[in-house]
């Protein structure tokens with residue numbers, strides 16, 4: 085997922101996405117999904133353009149963005165690290181893994197490293213509890229994690 089500077093938001097790109105969805109019912113959610121797919125999050129500049137073009141209040145768009153957990157309002161890193169904090173993973177050491185990643189990366193949950201390389205998130209269950217503790221980086225799963233393995237994984241992604 086790309087981390088982009090909001091100065092890269094082009095009105096013509098956003099208007100193109102609006103045209104793509106304009107005739108559909110419930111245009112806002114698929115439109116916002118497309119914006120997020122493009123930028124990795126929904127920039128406020130995009131919200132302003134959409135509000136003006138569709139004649140809706142920005143606050144109504146933010147209502148949707150904050151209601152659905154899938155949307156992000158801040159830029160995210162090139163790599164998204166998801167640490168499972170479900171019961172099985174927690175018991176098997178997930179908390180230690182999370183604390184180690186926070187310390188190594190120098191960030192808290194839902195923050196992004198200064199170089200834009202990593203965003204750290206927690207999830208409640210990744211559906212492979214027998215492999216706990218489990219961490220997911222982008223689309224790849226890592227099971228039976230320990231602190232040394234985490235250091236190796238971070239190196240794999242450019243730490």
Ligand code: FES
Pocket residue numbers: 168169170171172173174208209210211212213214216218
């Ligand atoms: S609790 Fe971690 S994968 Fe289910």
